[in-house]
Amino acid sequence: MGKTLKLVVCGSKGCGKTSILEQLIYCNYSNSTSSKPQFPHTIEDTYVAHIESERGVKEKVRFYEIGGSSDIKSVSIPKHFVVGADAFVLVYDTTDLGSLSYLDAVKREIEKNKDRKDVLLFLLLGNKKDLDASSRTSELAAKFVNKERIFRHFSVTVQDRQSLIDAFVAITTKITTPPSKSGFPFVKKDPK
Known part of the structure; x- marks a missing residue:
């Protein structure tokens, strides 16, 4: 285990960010049928977890x-x-077309605030796959992934914790995988 990884979770109001993190980290999800949301609206929050990458490293x-x-x-x-x-x-939210449009503005804001040396890596999560998703939303999500060079797109639901684990293991593995080749030659060339 090396440095602590920093993942920033963004999305529109009510798309399920808190529910995803609570279920992923604490297995904290109840299938309530009330119209009241399980978690209050978040301003900012921080969570810490240990995730085992595909290479077996926590x-x-x-x-x-x-x-x-x-x-x-x-x-x-x-x-x-x-x-x-x-x-x-x-x-x-796979049932809300506006939540996908919101992410376009979020991505532009992130790119505006980044440093020149920052390499941006994005994971797209379509939450609430258990509900009837609009085919238009799925179509626009696929276009968004291709246009914006998103690393991966996962359809998830908090009712299926394994779908969340798979998504976060994939991004953790991508971040921690060392490059396969060095950009520097290790052999000293003789000058002629």
Whole structure:
């Protein structure tokens, strides 16, 4: 286990960011049928977990959840979340087309606040796959992934914890996999 990884979780209000993290880390999910949300609206929150990568190494991951809104014009990602982030987890509601449009504004805001040396890695999570998703939302999500060079797209639901684990193991493995080749030659060439 090396350094602590920094994952920033973003998405519109009510798309399920808190539910995803609570189920992933604490197995904290109840299938309540009330119209009241299980978790209150988040402004900012931090979680810490150990995730085992596909290589079998446990990595310490710090999740920074940023509360969203439903208004695209009010997207604001503070620079301190962007600088030094290892990856961004973009969450949208598969039943709400507006939540996917919100992520487009989020991604632009992240790119505006990044340092030149930062390499941005994005994971897209379509939450609530257990509900009737709009085919238009699925179509736009596929276009978003291709256009914005998203690392991976997962359809998840908090009712299926394994779908969440698979997504976060994939991003943790991607972040911690060392490059296969060095950019520097190790052989000293003789000058002629």
